[in-house]
Amino acid sequence: MPTSDYDPACLPDLLPLYYRRLFPFSQYYRWLTYGGVSKSYFQNREFSFTLKDDIYVRYQSFSTQNELEKEIQKMNPYKIDIGAVYSHRPSQHNTVKSGAFQALEKELVFDIDMTDYDDVRSCCSAADICSKCWTLMTIAIRILDRALREDFGFQHLLWVYSGRRGVHCWVCDEAARKLSVTARSAVAEYLSLVKGGEETVRKVVLSDPIHPFISQSLGVVENYFNKYAIVDQELLASKESVDRVLSLLPEDVRKELLVHYQNEKNPVNRWGILTDLVNQKREMSSKKGGYFEKEIMLQYCYPRLDVNVSKGVNHLLKSPFSIHPKTGRVSVPIDVRNVDKFNPFEVPTISLLCEELDKSRADEEEDGIKNNETQSAERRKIRDYKRTSLAKYIKLFDQFLDAMAHTRKGEILKKSDLQKEF
Amino acid sequence: MKCTALRHVGSLWCLQSRKVALGSNPELYGHCLQLYGQPPLESVSLVQFETFAVERLKLLKSVENLGVSYVKMSDDYQKKLSTELCSLNFPHRTSVKRRKDHISHFILRLAYCQTEDLRRWFIQQEMDLFRYRFSILSAKYKTEFLHRNNLKYDTVSIEEKKTLKDELINSSYGISGATIAEQEFYRVPFQDALDLVRLRKVFLQVGYAYIPHQDIVTIVLNDFRTRLSKALALTARSLPAVQSDERLQPLLNHLSHAYVGQDYSFQKNIGKVSLEQIDPLSTTSFPLCMRQLHKALREQHHLRHGGRMQYGLFLKGVGLTLEQALQFWRAEFVKGKVDSEKFDKAYAYSIRHMFGKEGKRTDYTPYSCMKVILSNPPSQGDYHGCPFRHSDPELLKQKLQSYKISPGGLVQILDLVKGMHYQLACQKYFELTHSVEDAGFSLNHPNQYFTESQKLLGGGKEVKKEVEPPQRGQEIAGSNAQSAPTQSPKVQALDKMGDLESFFLDE
Numbered sequence: 001m002p003t004s005d006y007d008p009a010c011l012p013d014l015l016p017l018y019y020r021r022l023f024p025f026s027q028y029y030r031w032l033t034y035g036g037v038s039k040s041y042f043q044n045r046e047f048s049f050t051l052k053d054d055i056y057v058r059y060q061s062f063s064t065q066n067e068l069e070k071e072i073q074k075m076n077p078y079k080i081d082i083g084a085v086y087s088h089r090p091s092q093h094n095t096v097k098s099g100a101f102q103a104l105e106k107e108l109v110f111d112i113d114m115t116d117y118d119d120v121r122s123c124c125s126a127a128d129i130c131s132k133c134w135t136l137m138t139i140a141i142r143i144l145d146r147a148l149r150e151d152f153g154f155q156h157l158l159w160v161y162s163g164r165r166g167v168h169c170w171v172c173d174e175a176a177r178k179l180s181v182t183a184r185s186a187v188a189e190y191l192s193l194v195k196g197g198e199e200t201v202r203k204v205v206l207s208d209p210i211h212p213f214i215s216q217s218l219g220v221v222e223n224y225f226n227k228y229a230i231v232d233q234e235l236l237a238s239k240e241s242v243d244r245v246l247s248l249l250p251e252d253v254r255k256e257l258l259v260h261y262q263n264e265k266n267p268v269n270r271w272g273i274l275t276d277l278v279n280q281k282r283e284m285s286s287k288k289g290g291y292f293e294k295e296i297m298l299q300y301c302y303p304r305l306d307v308n309v310s311k312g313v314n315h316l317l318k319s320p321f322s323i324h325p326k327t328g329r330v331s332v333p334i335d336v337r338n339v340d341k342f343n344p345f346e347v348p349t350i351s352l353l354c355e356e357l358d359k360s361r362a363d364e365e366e367d368g369i370k371n372n373e374t375q376s377a378e379r380r381k382i383r384d385y386k387r388t389s390l391a392k393y394i395k396l397f398d399q400f401l402d403a404m405a406h407t408r409k410g411e412i413l414k415k416s417d418l419q420k421e422f
Numbered sequence: 423m424k425c426t427a428l429r430h431v432g433s434l435w436c437l438q439s440r441k442v443a444l445g446s447n448p449e450l451y452g453h454c455l456q457l458y459g460q461p462p463l464e465s466v467s468l469v470q471f472e473t474f475a476v477e478r479l480k481l482l483k484s485v486e487n488l489g490v491s492y493v494k495m496s497d498d499y500q501k502k503l504s505t506e507l508c509s510l511n512f513p514h515r516t517s518v519k520r521r522k523d524h525i526s527h528f529i530l531r532l533a534y535c536q537t538e539d540l541r542r543w544f545i546q547q548e549m550d551l552f553r554y555r556f557s558i559l560s561a562k563y564k565t566e567f568l569h570r571n572n573l574k575y576d577t578v579s580i581e582e583k584k585t586l587k588d589e590l591i592n593s594s595y596g597i598s599g600a601t602i603a604e605q606e607f608y609r610v611p612f613q614d615a616l617d618l619v620r621l622r623k624v625f626l627q628v629g630y631a632y633i634p635h636q637d638i639v640t641i642v643l644n645d646f647r648t649r650l651s652k653a654l655a656l657t658a659r660s661l662p663a664v665q666s667d668e669r670l671q672p673l674l675n676h677l678s679h680a681y682v683g684q685d686y687s688f689q690k691n692i693g694k695v696s697l698e699q700i701d702p703l704s705t706t707s708f709p710l711c712m713r714q715l716h717k718a719l720r721e722q723h724h725l726r727h728g729g730r731m732q733y734g735l736f737l738k739g740v741g742l743t744l745e746q747a748l749q750f751w752r753a754e755f756v757k758g759k760v761d762s763e764k765f766d767k768a769y770a771y772s773i774r775h776m777f778g779k780e781g782k783r784t785d786y787t788p789y790s791c792m793k794v795i796l797s798n799p800p801s802q803g804d805y806h807g808c809p810f811r812h813s814d815p816e817l818l819k820q821k822l823q824s825y826k827i828s829p830g831g832l833v834q835i836l837d838l839v840k841g842m843h844y845q846l847a848c849q850k851y852f853e854l855t856h857s858v859e860d861a862g863f864s865l866n867h868p869n870q871y872f873t874e875s876q877k878l879l880g881g882g883k884e885v886k887k888e889v890e891p892p893q894r895g896q897e898i899a900g901s902n903a904q905s906a907p908t909q910s911p912k913v914q915a916l917d918k919m920g921d922l923e924s925f926f927l928d929e
Contacts, residue, residue, distance in 0.1 A: 152612060153629025175613075175629070183613050186620040209592040211622050 006328030006349040012052060014350045015076040015323070021384045022353055023072070023321055024394050029065035030401050031172075032082075035408045044104075046083030046090040048316050049075055050325075058083075058316075059090040078325045081316040085177075103314035105178055108154075108171035108187065111317065112140045115165065116304040122233050122241060127326075129165045132232040134344060137167050139224055140303035141339050143217045144169060147191060151213060156404050158397075159334040161347055163324025167334065168317060172404060181311055188310040193217070193302050202248050204295040204302070208288040218294055221301045226268065229300050236267040236274075248299065249292050253277055320397070323350050332393040333400065348389040360387035451520040453563070455555050457571050457646060458653075462525045468669060471529060475677055478526035481510045482547040487864050489550055495557065503554050532664055533677035535657040539842070540678055545650050552646055556639050564638065565606075573642065575608035578632060583607060586625065586632065593625035594634050606635040615641055695741045697750050703740075705825075706855075707875035709848055709868045710809045711794060712736050714821075718805035723758025728798055728806040730769075732789055734776050739788035739869035744777040790867045791845050810835075810844040810851075827854050 033042045047060040047068075062068040072080070084103035086093070093101045114133065118125050123132045141159055148154045148171060158170040179187070193214065196203045206214065229235045236242050242261065246254045260273050275293045282290035309315055322331050328349035334342050348356075385394055466474075484506040492499040512519060527548070534544035559567065568575070583590065583602065590607065591597050597605060615631040617640050618624040625632040633641060665671050695703070704716040715733040719725050725733065730751075737747060751773055752765050760769070774780045791808065800807040809818055815836060822832055831854040838847035849865040856878050863874050 150628065151626040153627075179613070183616055186616040189620045190622050190626075211593050212589040212625060213593075213622060215592070 006351045008325060008328070010351060011078060011323070011325060011328070012076070014328075014354050015078070016073070017354050017357065018323065018350050019069075019073045019076060021357060022388065022390055024385065024397065025065055025069045027394060027397050027401060028321065029068065031397075034172075034174075035405060037408065040089075041085055043089055044086045046086060046314075046316070047319075048081040048083060049077035050079035050081075051075060051077055059093050061090040061092075078323070080319040080322045082319045083316040084314045106313050106315075108176040108179055108184060109310060109315070109317050110144060110169040110171075110188075110191075110305050111162075111166065111309040112137060112144075112168075112303055112305060113162075113166040116306070120233075120300045127165055129344065131343070131345070132228070135224055135228040135232070136301065136303075137344075138339050138342070139220060139228075139301050141167060141169075141334065141336060142220045143303055144191060144305075145336055146216060146220070147213060150216075151190075152187065155407065156400070157336070158320065158400055159336055160320045160331050161329070161334055161342075161344055162318060163322070163329045163331045163347075164327050168331075170317075170320070179313075181313055184313070185307060185311040188305060188307040191303075192305060192307065193298055194304050202295070202299075204298040206289060206291040206295055206298075210291070210294075214298075217302060218297065221297050225297050225301060226271070229297070230267050230271050233300070234267065235300065236261075236270040242270075245296060248296050249274075249278075253281060253292065330390065330393070332390075333396040335396055353388050353390055356388040357384060360384075451524070453567055453570055454520060455552070455559065455567055456520075456524065457649060458524065458527050459571075459649070461528050462521075466525060470525075471670075472673055474522055474526035475529040475533070475673070477510050477512070477522075478530055479677060481506060481512060482530070482544070482551065484510075485547045485550050486543075489547075494550060495554065500554060500558070503551075530677065531654060531657050532661065532670075533674045535654040535661060536678065541651070541654045541658075544654070545647060548650060549643055549647055553639060553643055556642060561635060564635070568638070568642075573645065575610050575633075575638070575641070578607035578609055586627070589625050589627075590632060590634075593623070593632075594637065595623060596636065597634055608633045608635070608638060608641075610641055614644060617644060692741050693743050693746075695746075697742075697746055700737075700750070703872075706879060707872050709865075709871040710851055711807065711848075712868055712872075714809055715805050719754055723754050723756075724760070726804055726806075728800065728804055730772070731776070732794060732806040734773060735786060735788040736868050736872075738776060738786075740872055744774065744779060747773050747777065788867070788869050791848070791865065794868070795844055808844055808848075810839050810847040815839060822851070825855070827851070 029042065032045055043061060043063050045061060046058070047062070048056065048058045049060060049072075050056050060071070062071060083090070084106035087100065087102045087104055088096045114121075114124075114129050114136065115126055117133070117136055121133045121136065124130050145157060145159070148157055148169070154171050154173045154176055156172040158172060160168045160170065162168055190213070194203045234241060235245055246257060249257070256277060257274060260277075261270055264270055264273060274296075278290070278293045309317065318331060320331050320333060323329070324331065328351055329344075329347045330350065330353070332347055385391055485503065488499055488502050488506070492502070512523060530544065534540040556564065556567070567573075578586075587599070587602060591599060591602060609630045610633055612619050612626055612629055612631045615624060615633060618631060618633065618637065619626065624637070665674070700716065701720075704713050708716065712733060715725065715729050715736075718729065719733065734747065734751070737750070742750065748770060751769060752762060755765050755769060756762050771780060776786050778786060794806070795808045795811045798806070800812050809821070813821070818839070819832060819836060822835065827835070831850065835847045835850050835854075838844075838850060845865045848871070849861045852861050852865065852871060852875065853859065856875065858878065861874065863870065865871060
């Protein structure tokens with residue numbers, strides 16, 4: 001198991017190695033410059049670092065990749081956050097007349113955190129996750145990825161494991177980066193179906209007609225519901241759990257179901273009875289709505305986003321390839337094409353990576369390959385991460401960057417075609 | 423009387439819109455509705471300038487009031503707004519009135535661009551007005567409007583509509599299988615349809631919103647709001663030049679502070695309130711400012727000039743006759759340091775003045791909330807002003823607590839105060855003290871507060887007849903008991919007339 005015991009106390013020793021040999025600076029720089037289409041795009045980007053002893057520094061900015069590298073290698077931050085591209089260099093924001101320093105652009109981001117589902121998962125709570133509840137993240141990725149692409153037309157989405165209990169999505173299309181606060185909040189609201197806090201029992205209410213977006217999302221949920229909710233989460237097994245599910249139904253349906261459940265103990269069958277009953281009721285009623293079984297599925301499975309994270313142009317979010325100080329895991333890109341296969345427990349930790357590095361160096365020496373000083377640090381580094389479990393994730397990142405470059409080239413060609421028409 | 427032309431005002435507008443004045447557009451008034459993209463370039467007389475502005479302001483205030491009293495765009499709302507438009511002379515059938523619409527809008531921009539609050543208010547009312555006027559256009563004129571204003575939204579082809587039939591039906595309210603064929607659908611980038619996207623009331627595909635013709639008004643409104651917001655910001659920057667014209671400055675100031683509702687100068691209820699009722703009424707039906715003034719008067723047996731004006735005029739609006747007012751103030755002042763002779767010399771005159779029995783009559787109308795909030799802030803020893811605006815928040819909190827306002831209500835009020843929504847805070851005070859969820863009116867005048875309160879509490883009961891003044895005056899030195907009745911013959915006649923008139927008025 002590629003975990004290797006991670007001890008947070010070792011972080012100060014591991015981070016220097018990670019930042020010197022493994023962190024993919026050139027890909028990172030390639031990402032954040034976005035093909036150099038906009039001057040100072042990289043220079044005006046805000047970064048923030050969380051250092052040892054919880055010291056937090058904001059408004060970090062850099063002119064070149066080299067500057068970024070040197071600073072990170074010097075500070076060895078426990079955590080790196082990425083903020084917005086501002087009107088001026090963030091590191092000089094104090095010299096700018098107040099009101100003139102503005103956040104101009106940023107990727108559209110989403111943060112899905114497992115703790116927001118505590119009221120609907122029975123296997124774990126708080127910071128814990130397991131393979132059973134991880135399905136919620138899989139569902140979230142499928143639903144949101146589809147919607148952002150097919151409904152909103154975004155193409156360049158980077159899904160990243162947060163390192164502990166959730167996932168982030170970075171929408172990097174040019175149109176997305178230029179969205180206003182109002183637009184971001186409108187997108188987030190469009191994607192929100194589960195509403196209400198502690199006080200609200202019934203958090204999803206569906207009425208006629210059912211919007212195509214909801215139907216599509218339900219389709220995804222239905223694929224996973226039986227295995228995830230009925231079997232793994234044992235939704236309809238214990239009395240406590242049954243009561244909670246039934247509290248989402250109208251009185252008469254609830255009463256009838258309780259009667260049926262006295263004789264039927266198999267959870268799969270119980271769900272079947274529930275859906276039959278609700279469908280019957282809906283068909284017989286002249287009233288609109290009554291999609292209770294769908295509401296239950298959505299309440300238990302539909303992605304829960306924090307609108308505030310997505311709304312703000314200046315909101316700072318954990319950087320990909322940052323380390324999670326509590327788990328040691330790297331925030332790695334997730335391959336959405338194989339999202340069902342993603343296992344958070346297989347994500348490499350910084351201790352594992354450093355171990356792999358040491359081992360590979362030992363191998364190198366054994367093989368008699370000399371550590372040639374004249375070889376560029378760059379090439380050495382590339383050899384380095386390729387020898388570790390980080391390789392496949394950096395490859396994913398490269399593919400993501402290539403796709404964006406491809407789109408940019410297409411845009412330039414299109415523009416020049418239009419001009420040629422004159 | 424016509425005054426000099428205001429050509430330079432027009433050119434200032436041109437500056438703001440960064441357009442070169444090429445002479446008036448002959449097509450400008452070709453459609454009854456416009457987006458106010460181009461400023462008027464003609465000269466306007468000062469008189470017309472003022473009239474147009476005031477009438478549009480009244481219109482926008484009506485829009486605001488109707489928006490509070492009725493669900494926006496409901497049948498009642500539309501009917502009433504249509505009536506308002508006509509009565510204020512804004513029908514849009516002729517190009518004469520369209521010109522008025524055009525000019526008045528731009529004048530109000532000057533008055534309402536100066537602060538964030540004013541801009542927000544102005545944009546909100548103009549948008550509501552526009553929404554109504556657009557919605558009553560026939561489909562043909564709606565389309566014409568879109569074309570005239572270069573709002574070129576791609577129409578969805580018939581084939582695409584067929585392919586997406588189910589999705590379109592399920593995402594747009596009011597579209598059914600029957601109606602979809604005839605409805606035009608437009609493809610608009612989703613960023614231009616955020617209101618619909620936010621509520622998921624539209625079908626989205628690859629970044630485009632598919633909007634039925636009936637919903638296109640939302641898109642147009644968004645566009646309207648954006649343009650107007652930008653324009654107001656630009657106007658604000660050019661304002662100093664306009665304000666330097668002394669003819670315009672007082673008018674523009676007046677406009678942005680204007681109260682154009684009922685002025686309570688003619689009361690229907692003259693003589694319907696007895697002096698004994700004032701104490702209880704002050705706790706049940708007076709707004710906080712007047713309650714505070716009344717309490718101070720009772721405790722100090724005195725009020726300074728600002729307080730006497732604010733409270734005295736309010737009482738006049740409530741329905742006190744001059745007699746009652748004189749009796750009321752004298753009785754209280756005499757308990758204090760003022761003997762009745764001094765009262766007659768120093769204070770009675772100004773009370774009579776308030777009632778228009780001395781000197782000019784027109785200026786002494788009961789103060790509106792705007793006036794109370796904005797003019798003559800109270801100093802040490804004063805009790806006038808608006809408590810929500812002028813009281814220390816801690817003291818305000820204590821006072822409201824002593825009036826048994828619930829903690830939850832208190833928080834709401836204090837939040838509104840923090841947000842500088844003083845009239846809304848008073849409205850909330852009304853709602854809490856009357857135990858209603860919604861006041862049902864938009865508060866902008868203390869006498870309005872009183873009238874609404876009385877309405878709610880079932881006022882209109884038989885009023886107790888006033889006890890004869892001489893009897894009450896027995897505490898006072900005998901000779902002075904004459905002073906009130908001496909001017910009474912004329913005064914009483916006038917009051918009787920007042921009563922008669924109110925008798926004939928519709929309830």
